[in-house]
Every structure is written in C-alpha cells, then in structure tokens.
Amino acid sequence: MTASVRLERIDGQSSDGQTLEFRCSGDWTVRHGMPAVAEVAAGLAGDPAPGRVIVQARELGRWDSSLVAYVAAVEELCRSRSIAFDKGDLPPGVRRLVDLALAVPERAGTRRAGGAKPVLVLVGEGTLRSWSGFQDTLSFLGEATLSFLRLVAGRARFRRSDLMLTVQECGAQALGIAFIISLLVGLILAFVGAVQLRTFGAEIYVANLVTVAMTREMAAIMTAIVLAGRTGAAFAAQLGTMQANEEIDALTTLGVSPIDFLVLPRMLALMLMMPLLYLYSAFAGMLGGLLVGTGMLDLTGTTYLTQTQASFSFTDFFVGWGKSVLFGALVAIAGCMRGIQSGRSAAAVGNAATSAVVTALVYIIISDAILAVLLNIVGL
Amino acid sequence: MEPAPPTSYLANEPRIAVRTLDMAFGGFVVQRDVSFTVRRGEIFVIMGDSGCGKSTMLKHMIGLIRPARGDVLYDGESFWGGSAGSDGTDHRMAISRRFGVLFQSGALWSSMTLAENVALPMTLYTDLDAREVAEMVALKLALVGLRGFEEYYPSEISGGMRKRAGLARAMALDPDILFLDEPSAGLDPLSSRRLDDLILELRDNLGSTVVIVTHELASIFAIADDAVFLDAESRTAIAHGNPRDLIDHAESPKVREFLHRGEMGGEMAATPA
Structure with missing residues (x-):
C-alpha cells in the first residue's frame, strides 16, 4: 500500500x-x-x-x-x-x-532567492563586475609599477632563490618548445611565401620575408604566446593556490608586500629571459626558412644566407627585441594579477589560470597593434 | 621606532582595544558594535558559534580586512585610523611587526622548507647571520616538537605538524602579541594539550599577549584569562569575562549553554535566548 x-x-x-x-x-x-x-x-x-x-x-x-x-x-x-x-x-x-x-531556526536574512534572474539584473551585475575588474587591473598595474620603482631604489624585498628558480623555469626549460614552434613558424612563412613568390620568379625574396617577419614580429609574438600558456598560467595557479591557502595573508601580516615578494621576481625573470628566448626564436625561424629555401626552392645555402644578411636590419631587430621585453612584462603581469585576484576555491584557481592566458594574449595583441601604429608614425 | 612608553602607562593601558567595530562584507553585516580590551600578558579568547565571524574578527585585528566602522588600538595607537593622506599601509605594517599570526590552515609558504619558513621573518627583520638564524630556527622548531624537520616541505608533513610549524613561524621574532586562529583544531587531544602548555609557557616566560580564536572548551578553560563571545544570531558580542565565571554567571543563557556544551538539563534549554 x-x-x-x-x-x-x-x-x-x-x-x-x-x-x-x-x-x-x-x-x-x-x-x-x-x-x-x-x-x-x-x-x-x-x-x-x-x-x-x-x-x-x-x-x-x-x-x-x-x-x-x-x-x-x-x-x-x-x-x-x-x-x-x-x-x-x-x-x-x-x-x-x-x-x-x-x-535550529532559520537565521534571518540567510535564504537566497533561487531561480533565474531578470535580464536587466544580469546586465547590471555584469557591468558592475567588469567595472570593478577594470579598477582592479588599474590598481594592480599601479602597485606593480610602484614595486618596480622600489626595486630600482633598492628597497624591494624578495628572495634571490625565487628569482633564480623562475629564471630557470621560464628560461632554459622553455627553450625547447620555443625553438620548435619558431622553427615551424619560419618554415610555414617560407613555404607560403615561396608558393606566391615563385609565380614571379622571385624565390630568393623568401629570405627577406622570413628575416623581416621573424625579427620584427613573429619571434617576439611566438615566444610570448608560448610563455603565456606555459609560464603565465603557472604563475596564476601558483599565486592562486597561495591565496587560497592564506599564504599571501601570512606575507601581508609579516609586513612584506606580496607584490614585491611574489610578483616582482616573476616579472623580472620573464623580462630577463624573453629577450634571450627572442634571439633563439628568431634564429630558429630563419633556420626554418633556410630548410625550405634549400629543400624546396633549389637555392644554395650560401645564396639564402647572403640574402638573409642583406635583408637583416638592426631597426627590425631592436623593435622585435624591445617588444619581447614588453611582452615578457605583460605575460608576467597577467599571470600574477589573475593569481593574486583569485578566489579561495579550487574552481577559482582553475579560472585564474585560464583567465591569465586569455588576458596575456589580449594584452600582447593589443600592445603589438598599438606599437605598429606608433612605430609607423615615427617612421621605424 | 616609537619610544618605549613609561612604565605606569604600561600597567594601565590595554594592549589591544577593539572599539565599536562593525564588520561587513558588501552590505551584509557580520558583527556590529563589538568592543573589548586585551590587557598586557593576558591570554584572551574570542569564542562563539560557527559562522559568527570569529576568524573575520581576527583578520580585522591583524590588518587583513578593513572594518566597516570602528578601530583597533594597539597601546592606544590607532591601527586603522592611520596617517591622513595615504591609506596607512606603512603605518599598519610598522604596528604589525609587533605581532605574530598563526593562520587557521597554518599558511606555511609551500615553496619553502620549514626552516626557510621560520627563517624568513628573521632574515627580513634582524641582523642575525646565517648560522645564528639556523640556530634560532632549530630552537623554534624544537619548541613546537618538530626537531629535525628543518628540511621538510609543508606538503610532506601532517596537518597538525603544519599547524605547529606555523606557530614556530609566528614566534620567530618573539612577538609581543600572538594571534592564533583555531590552534588546536584538528590536533589530537595530547598535541592539543601540549600546545596549550606551550602557549602558557610563552606567556609566562616571554610576557607575550595571546589572542586566540577557538571553540575548544577544554582549551578555553585551561588557558583563557578573559574572553569575548560573539553571537551569530544577534550579530554582536553578548558576553565578556573569564570563561570560568561566564560558565555559571553569564547573563545570556546561550553563553552558559555553550560553555556547558549544552549539557545543562531541560530547565535551561527552555529559557528563551
């Protein structure tokens, strides 16, 4: 029944x-x-x-x-x-x-309204969230700048071993992947260029294409992208976990600025290693071009290298090299910022890592676009 | 730093004074109008039912969360008032150098060994050389029963050990004031008892003032000189005093019931809260 x-x-x-x-x-x-x-x-x-x-x-x-x-x-x-x-x-x-x-009676004011919220409420909440996110970004950038000034003034405190460890992680250990990616990018550039240039009988200019593209743009961008996925996400996960575990609170109450102690060595490490990785990357890209030139276009190695040397300009090189320092700083800032701002749960740390990569990529592309316009104006 | 206050002042002035403090997250008020004082050399307990904001109160006292209203005074000096013009961070950092904090989870820096964890405050704020630091670290770890664990990482030891290592780090600079957030939670009864003894020893021998957030009754009765009870329902402090007095003489039946662990018979339970 x-x-x-x-x-x-x-x-x-x-x-x-x-x-x-x-x-x-x-x-x-x-x-x-x-x-x-x-x-x-x-x-x-x-x-x-x-x-x-x-x-x-x-x-x-x-x-x-x-x-x-x-x-x-x-x-x-x-x-x-x-x-x-x-x-x-x-x-x-x-x-x-x-x-x-x-x-145990229900505590007054505890219950939350479930169910779907009206569209206007969602839009309003979203707007407020993005506004406060923008404010957080600005205040983090401000703090990072101040911290950098403290470093210049010799008052910033962090452990040298932290800097060395990060240098190792984002420098030597990233070399392999940066090399392979750049080699392939050089190869692709040369291949695509070759197909087009061959119709004019101008195969030799593949060397110019690869050299200019790699030194001015691609070497810096590709290493930055590799480091955003590899190191930026790792920074966000590390700092996010430290936030969840009250480790950052412990630093603050000790009177140590978490920005100086955690963000600064990471920023420094990336800004030191990115220019070095840029060199390897540019070299690897040109190597990729050489492989296509000699393998596919019947150019001799000497011809290709002579053409490369002729098309190489120090302006392009320093523009790319300077960008790599800037991108290094941006990747570190995006990773550390998302980590420090992370919530105190496992899901929040995961979101921080994802968001660090996305933020870094957006920063890289936007700043590259701005630089392209600015450099064009000053005629570099 | 600031000149040492005269002795008479030392005896009378409270070490810490919490003044009409309101704690709020966004619009949600956790506790309102909380005031209490902690005297020098006293072991002071912040107790209360779950979710009443005990740990949040501690975070207000150590400078991690800004109060919605009110202030905390250290030796009569305003902690949150700060100097006008800046947000007072430097001022608070100067004051916070006087205290050590044990966090609920231990909060050891996971990329450093126990020795490095305990050594960091010393290398930052003292002129000890490496050998002296190593000796001090060995002593602090020995005090909390972790002799020989210098080269272990926090992830390699148990939760209770992490807590004790956190205490060793909090004591690194022999602070005047120790803040302990649920020190004995998750410890076995013997370790918990040893920790209580250690806290008493520290107070008696170093003259530290100790503020503890806890709801472990055994600890509260064993070591507390004074206490405040934060109530989750009325969202304010509903009792002050020595827990051994409060257990039978607190005005609020909820506090008596809490300290008796609810074992008071039917007559008390029937009294309206």
Missing part, C-alpha cells in the same frame, strides 16, 4: 476552534514517492481555520525520511500560521527526527 494522507475535521475537541485530524497511512518510503504538502495547506486554509492539527498514524506501515520530511514541512506550515501542532501517535523515531530538523 502506498503512502496516503487524509484530512478530517473533528469538532469540539479544542477550545480555540476546530481540530484537524491528519491521518497518515500506508508505506512512506522514498521509493514510493510522497503526497504533496500543498494538499494540507489547502486543508488548513479552509473556513473556519482550524486551531489545532493532530496526527493520527494507526495505519502507518513502513516509514523512512520521506515521512519525516513531510511531517516537518507540515509542522513548519502550522507554525507559520500559528496553528498548534500535535504529533499524536507518530512513532518516537519520527518525532525525534522532526524535532531535530526544526531545532
């Missing part, structure tokens, strides 16, 4: 109005489902309103927490309408569990 509830009014049992008898019968198990509380609510709303509700459970079969949940809901309903509730002849186990469930 499944669970069922029957409501019955009994007159004259209570001094302050009618008594509603509330009969539970059958098996009350989670598997069989439970009747809706709304039924009881309707019964209570009847006219005249009952003064007392009593449970009658003579025909109750097996029961589990579904009965407890139901009775607790009904009792709470009665309390909210100031109707006396009597657990009647419910089994002692049910009574105790219901009492336990209702023992």
